[in-house]
Every structure is written in structure tokens, then in C-alpha cells.
Amino acid sequence: MRWNRVVTVVGAHAEGEVGRVITGGVLDVPGDTMLEKMTYLQAHDELRQFVNQEPRGCAQMTTNLLLPPCAPGADAAFIPMQADGTHAMSGSNAMCVTTVLLETGILPMTEPETVVVLDTAAGLIKATARCLNGKVENVALDFFPAYAEKTDTRIEVEGLGTLNVDVAFGGVFYVMPSAKDLGFTIEPDMAKDMVELGAKIKTAAREQISVKHPEITQFNSIDFVMFTDEVVTEQGILKNATIMPPGRVDRSPCGTGSAARLAAMHAKGQAQIGQKFEMRSTINSHFQASITSETKIGTKTAVIPKISGRAWIYAMMQLGRDPSDPYQHGYTLADTWGTEIEHIIGNCSTHRSTSNL
Numbered sequence: 160m161r162w163n164r165v166v167t168v169v170g171a172h173a174e175g176e177v178g179r180v181i182t183g184g185v186l187d188v189p190g191d192t193m194l195e196k197m198t199y200l201q202a203h204d205e206l207r208q209f210v211n212q213e214p215r216g217c218a219q220m221t222t223n224l225l226l227p228p229c230a231p232g233a234d235a236a237f238i239p240m241q242a243d244g245t246h247a248m249s250g251s252n253a254m255c256v257t258t259v260l261l262e263t264g265i266l267p268m269t270e271p272e273t274v275v276v277l278d279t280a281a282g283l284i285k286a287t288a289r290c291l292n293g294k295v296e297n298v299a300l301d302f303f304p305a306y307a308e309k310t311d312t313r314i315e316v317e318g319l320g321t322l323n324v325d326v327a328f329g330g331v332f333y334v335m336p337s338a339k340d341l342g343f344t345i346e347p348d349m350a351k352d353m354v355e356l357g358a359k360i361k362t363a364a365r366e367q368i369s370v371k372h373p374e375i376t377q378f379n380s381i382d383f384v385m386f387t388d389e390v391v392t393e394q395g396i397l398k399n400a401t402i403m404p405p406g407r408v409d410r411s412p413c414g415t416g417s418a419a420r421l422a423a424m425h426a427k428g429q430a431q432i433g434q435k436f437e438m439r440s441t442i443n444s445h446f447q448a449s450i451t452s453e454t455k456i457g458t459k460t461a462v463i464p465k466i467s468g469r470a471w472i473y474a475m476m477q478l479g480r481d482p483s484d485p486y487q488h489g490y491t492l493a494d495t496w497g498t499e500i501e502h503i504i505g506n507c508s509t510h511r512s513t514s515n516l
């Protein structure tokens with residue numbers, strides 16, 4: 160075998176959402192902060208294309224690049240790379256990264272509890288892993304501040320008319336329509352319909368609502384639509400369905416989406432500090448969610464969410480590239496990758512990358 164590129168990847172999922180972790184083959188990324196490193200990767204897309212695009216990847220997953228931390232006091236850092244690009248933070252992926260770090264021994268595991276501080280482009284995340292007999296049984300994430308940009312705001316959506324939505328930041332910006340307002344409940348057989356509805360709602364929201372994080376001004380666009388639903392409201396059992404490019408449903412209850420939802424609920428007086436919620440996904444997996452305290456982002460009232468869930472390792476793999484492979488950067492096609500992203504076929508990448516990653 161004569162590969163000219165090899166990347167070691169650990170396959171993991173958190174409550175059903177795949178978050179693979181690159182543990183070898185990439186030394187570092189230029190930048191003095193994780194925000195700068197994320198920005199570099201957004202401009203030099205080769206690594207993401209190599210690991211996420213066909214034949215080595217697929218649209219329904221994230222590949223997380225594990226890096227040394229930049230922030231003092233952090234133990235590790237990660238950057239989520241998804242089908243539409245590189246993002247600042249991800250809850251289900253933070254659970255996968257923490258589980259991989261401890262179960263593969265990159266960081267020492269202590270029982271019954273190990274704390275891992277993760278550095279991300281959106282800020283520091285304290286991950287508390289409950290460990291038993293070498294297994295990470297649960298990862299509780301103490302998020303950075305989440306806040307509601309708008310609550311109960313109306314948008315006009317093609318084919319749907321006027322829709323009431325919340326918009327909030329939980330690590331990325333979410334627009335959150337209620338499934339009930341649209342006449343459905345979040346169930347597996349609604350996945351395709353939610354993807355189609357989500358595309359229209361995201362277009363409308365991006366056109367009609369402007370967002371800008373008060374402190375990290377680079378965060379200035381709505382990334383995901385997350386449909387919200389109630390299962391048993393009185394018991395705090397809720398449902399989330401995050402629609403991700405190029406057109407698929409998050410298999411987890413969505414950590415950053417749950418954080419954003421808690422911020423919107425708190426702003427509307429529907430969630431109090433310490434109140435516990437169970438966030439369920441379209442496949443009925445679940446996160447535990449609560450607000451630990453209130454804070455400020457600039458002049459905006461914000462909350463500190465705590466989101467916890469389980470992750471499992473399912474594979475150890477090496478991804479490689481033969482010099483004669485005509486698809487050095489991989490490829491995508493609209494049948495499964497949709498039309499929102501630019502398709503790359505053949506030996507060239509749309510971003511003629513100068514990166515040496």
C-alpha cells in the first residue's frame with residue numbers, strides 16, 4: 160500500500176448522532192485561538208473534504224478534529240467538521256470527544272468521575288464524565304452562555320404563511336419553530352417532511368432575521384432549524400429535531416439546540432434555574448438538560464445550560480488516500496448531499512487549498 164495521506168479516526172456516536180474523532184494524522188492547525196483555527200479550516204477545506212466526503216465519509220455525520228488546547232486550563236480542544244462546513248461547537252460531538260479521550264487513554268480516566276475542560280471556537284466547555292469499569296457512562300457538559308436573540312417572532316415562509324419562531328444561540332444560532340404550530344409531532348416517519356419544511360424555514364429566517372453574537376461577532380448567521388415539540392410538558396419531557404445541511408435530521412436531541420431552547424424558554428418564563436428537562440430526539444434518544452445559572456452576554460440576559468448524555472465507541476479506523484486515486488478530495492452528489500453545498504467531483508477541490516493539513 161502506498162498511501163500519501165493517512166488519518167486515524169475513532170468512530171463514536173452520542174445518543175445515535177455520529178461524531179467521529181480524528182486522533183492521529185493531523186499535527187495542528189495555524190492559529191493562536193480555537194476561533195482562529197476554526198477560521199483557518201473554513202478557508203482551507205481540504206481536511207474536511209478528505210474525511211467527510213465520499214468515499215471516506217457521508218452526509219449524516221460529523222468528524223471532530225482533536226487538537227491541543229489554546230486556552231489556559233483546558234485539557235484538549237476540538238473542531239466539528241460537518242457536511243456543510245466547519246462549526247464552532249457541538250454538544251453531541253463534545254460527548255463523543257470526551258468519551259474517546261478517556262476510553263482510548265489520551266487523557267487519564269479516574270473513577271467515578273473525570274473532569275475534562277474542552278477548548279472550542281465558541282468558548283470553554285467543562286465536561287464531567289461519570290466513569291465505571293473503564294466506560295464513560297455519561298458526559299455532563301457545562302456550557303458557556305446561551306441567550307435568546309428573539310422570542311415569538313413572526314416570519315413569512317413560502318408555502319406555510321406566517322410562522323412564530325424563537326431564535327437563540329447555544330453555541331451556534333438556531334431558529335426554532337414549534338412542530339405543533341405546523342400540525343405535526345416529531346416522529347421518525349416525519350424525518351423527510353421535516354427536512355423539506357426546515358429548508359424553507361431556514362431560507363425565510365435567514366432573509367428576515369439578522370443575528371450577531373454580542374461578543375463573538377463572527378457568529379452572525381442562523382446555522383440550523385430545530386423543530387420543538389412537547390411529549391409530557393408537565394414532566395419536562397420535550398422533543399427536538401435539528402435539521403442539518405445538506406438535508407437530514409440530527410439523530411441526537413442536539414446539545415447546542417437544547418442549550419438554545421433552554422435560553423428561549425428562560426426568556427419566556429418557561430424554564431427556571433435548576434428545573435430539569437429531558438430532551439428527546441426523533442429516534443427517542445435523550446439528553447438531560449437544565450439551567451445552572453443566569454448571566455449576561457453584553458447587555459443580553461443569558462443562561463448557563465448543563466446538557467448531559469451518553470456516547471459509545473463503535474469503530475477504530477484509518478482513512479487513506481492512494482496517489483493514483485482520481486478523487487483526492489472525495490466527491491459529493493446532489494442525490495444525498497442536496498443542493499445547498501457546492502458539489503465537488505473529480506480531482507479538484509472547489510477551494511484550491513494551500514493547507515498542509
Ligand SMILES: O=C(O)[C@H]1NCC[C@@H]1O
Nearest residue numbers: 249250251409413414415
Ligand atoms: O448536539 C449538537 O449540538 C450537535 N448535534 C448535531 C448538530 C449539533 O452540532
